[in-house]
Amino acid sequence: MITLMQPTSVQAADNQTYTQQFQNSITTLSGKSVEANMYFTKMDYWDLKKVTFNFNYQVSQLANRQASDITVSLNGVKFYSFRPKDKTGFQTEKITVPLDLVSGSNRLTISGQILDQMPDKNYQLQQTPANWLTIGNGSNVNFEYQLKEAENTLSSFYAHFSGQDTIAYQRSKIATADNPTAKELTASMIALSGESRIITTENDQIPVVKVSELAAAKNDYMMVVAKYDHLPDDLKKQIDPNQLKDKAIIKTHYTDGKYYLIVTAKSGKLLEKAARFVANEELMKETDKDTEDVEETTDTYTSSLHDNGTHYLTTTADRIEGAGHKETSYLVQIPNDRSNADGSQITLHFNYSKNLNFNRSLVTLYVNNTVIGSKKLTAVRANNDTLTVKLPRGLSLGSSFTVRAAFDLEMKDQDTSDNSNTPWAQVRPDSKMLVKSQRSNDLLFTNYPTLFINNETYDDIAVVAPKNLNTDDFKTLTNIFNLIGNFAKSNTGKIQFYESMPSKNVLKNNNVIVIGTPQNNPMIKELNPNLYFKYSQNFDRVVSNEKLSIEKDYGKNIGTAQLMRSPYNDKRGMMVVTGINTKDVYLASTQINFQKNIQQFTGDAVVVDMNNAHYGYRFKKNKAIDKSLENKRTFSKNSQLILYLGLALIVIILIGVGVILTVRKQGRLNGGSKNDRKQ
Known part of the structure; x- marks a missing residue:
């Protein structure tokens, strides 16, 4: 029976700060009128006291500081304008953000005009390459806040546990039994993967530790995943064992400023x-x-x-305003285990104002930085225009890419300022991209961990780990499943741990990950002949190969991560993370933990x-996981060329036959003429 309780409050912490870095790389915007969007989120359990936007930027050295200006908007509301300082190089503008404009998900818009001359006359300013604004990757938003009181519910625990600040300050942890069974390891890694997929930062992860090494501190949020018999005594007391006859229990337990989910x-x-x-x-957020x-x-x-394969670019009409070059961008994501194939198409539905100079106005579509197609704007189609373009054959995009719609909105009689609400253009919500995709077939780290993912979930992963795990082993597993979880968007796949070498049937039909040393995992010794970096006969060091000469003592202190073709099924991959010591195994895993x-x-x-120097090598000549599939794709990709070659061959044969017949006929005619002369 489910126990229902009124939410109880827990004392909140004192004032805290958290800085959220924008994920944007350094970006340069060109043109008189510039605009860029950046995004940030606010945790629901923050009671905001102050929000500061630290804008790191650089403008053209030729920019006129009296004529140029920059305006900042939050969620469509303008709240701050300034002129660039009269100095060169990157500079930072500290901007206090009005708290009443901040919501959960926020769009910060930078817009303005960068002019290289003073507009003292009523004429259209000439755009030059010197009109530019560069946004540095040091831009961020700093929050000052108090933690709202935590409620004693699964949803409240989950919000805090998965919060950006909680994870960044290493206050979130997952713990399992000190000597976990295979099922306990499977459960804890499924829990970790579920959290990893929603972590938005590229440097943070939630560690999985032994329950005896939990070292709980105030304001820590700890998820303990273990069988009832393996729970610590103080957590066992929170669970009635009679309720566990035919079900599992998930229960919160808060004590002394420490937060547990059992x-x-x-x-x-x-x-x-x-x-x-x-x-x-979804389930955790709904469980109140x-x-x-x-x-x-x-x-x-x-x-x-x-x-x-159909991806709508926007759910609402996306409007841009002002004269000049304006852009709006849309992130398109396909399953991480797939990449685009030939035949993809973009259909842009849009409308725009009628006060344009239609001789100079157009729209251009980009995918990432590749121009896909353009169309001239016309007065006749202003209320309902469409641009449909197919992506070039052979264009590689990966599983995540950006579609940009760039409008050049030129006015007939443009004055000195071009930041008014007209002209305008609007991308309609029925705009879409049809993405033809195929599963990647490369057995290389460029395709990791997607080769262990299928339909956005774990693809029958079998993990062969040491029977007795130490702290380094847990850190290794955390690194491996942090990245796998980041790519797996669903929890429906299969992960199974094994403490000893699995059966041949398991090895044949699963994607296998093997971790450990030759001493704590016998399967490492079994696989040694197949490894690229092999161990010595005594299994006390890694030996040299055709790619790297290894000094005998150096070989005792290195870790390796190797993507091999499975010896048990040549159509599946196998990853081996190994070293002489568990510390070396962990060091190898530090290169496969984040994208x-x-x-x-x-x-x-x-x-x-041991100095954390890392090197990459390639051994296999044929990178295809499934060689027969690669041959089929190669044939399909070149089918048109093969058709043309076939037609050309037929034409050559016909010409050859025609020449032969002509020669033979001519020979008969010549022979007949000679006979006539003899007679």
Whole structure:
């Protein structure tokens, strides 16, 4: 039975600060009139006291400081304008943001005009390459706030536990048994993956630790995932064991400023089911009570949207205003385990004002920085215009890319200022992109971890880990599943841990991850002949190969991460993270924990030494996971060329046959003529 309680309050902390960095890289905006958008979020449990926007920027050295100006808007409301300071290089403007304009999700807009001359006459200013504004990657928003009182509910715990500041300050932790079973490891990694997928920063993760190493402090939020018999005594007291006969329990427990979420069951199967519940963001946000029962029949799977490749660019009409070059951009994401294929198409529906100089006004579509197509604006189509373009063949985009609609809105009689509400253009919500995609087939780190993902969830992952895990082993698992969870958008896939070498059937039909040393994981020794970086006969060091000469002592202190073709199924991949010591194994995993780290490597092997120097190598010549699939795709990709070559061959054959027949006929005619002369 579910216990219902009135939410209880917990004493909030004192004033705190948190700085949220914008994810934008350094961006340059060109033109007299410039505009850019940046986004930030506010946690619901913050009681804001002050918000400061630190705008890091640089303007053209030729910009006229008296004529140029910059305006800042939040969620469409303008609140601050200033002129650039009279100095060169990057400068920072500290701007206090009105608290009443701040919501949960926020769009910060930078707009203005960068002019290189004083507009003292009533004429249209000439745009030059010297009209530019560069936004630095040091721009951020700083929050000063108090924590709102935490309610004793799953939803309130989840909000704090997954909050950006809680994770950044390492106050969120997941704990499991000191000597976890395979099912407990599976459950804790499912819980970690569920949290990793909603972490927005690129440097933060939630560690998974032994329950004895939890070291709880005030304002810490701890999720304990373990069987009932493995719970600490103080947490056992919070659970009635009689309620665990045929269900798992998820329960909050707050004490002395420390916040616990107990996820427990008597069976491993139900514990995994409960872990899928806490890995479901929607369910956790909806549970406004302190205890949740999870049974075998409980629906825990995350919802999924089947869009058949159609991605709408915006849900509401997106309006841009002002003369000159104006842009609006849209992020398009396809499943992480897929990449675009030939045949994708963008359809832009839009309308615009009629007071334009239609001889000079047009719209241009970009995908990332590639121009896809343009169209001239006309008065006849102003109320309902459409631009449909197909993406060029062979254009590689990855699983996330930006579609930009750039409008050049030129007026007939433009005055000195171009920041008025006219002219305008509007992208309609029926604008869409049809993305043809295919699953990536590369067995390289450029395709990791997506080769272990299918339909945005775990693709039958079997993890062979040491039977007795130490602190380094837990840190290694945290790194591996932090990145996998970041890519897995659903909790429906399968993860299974093994303490010893699995059966041949499991190895054949699963994507296998092996971690450990030759001493604590026997499968490392079994795989040694297949490794790119092999161990010596005594398994006391890593030995040299054709890519790297390794001094004998150096080989005792390096860790490796290797993406191999599975020896048990040549159509599946296998990743081995190994080293002589568990510390070396952990060091190897530090290069496969965040996207920014894994993007450094384009091969199939990574070496990390004790000084944290890391190197990437490629060994396999054929990078395809499924070689037959690669051949089919190559044939399909070049089908048109093959058709043309086939037609050309037929023409050549016909010409050849024609020449032969002509020669033979001519020979007969010549032979007949000779006979006639003889007679």
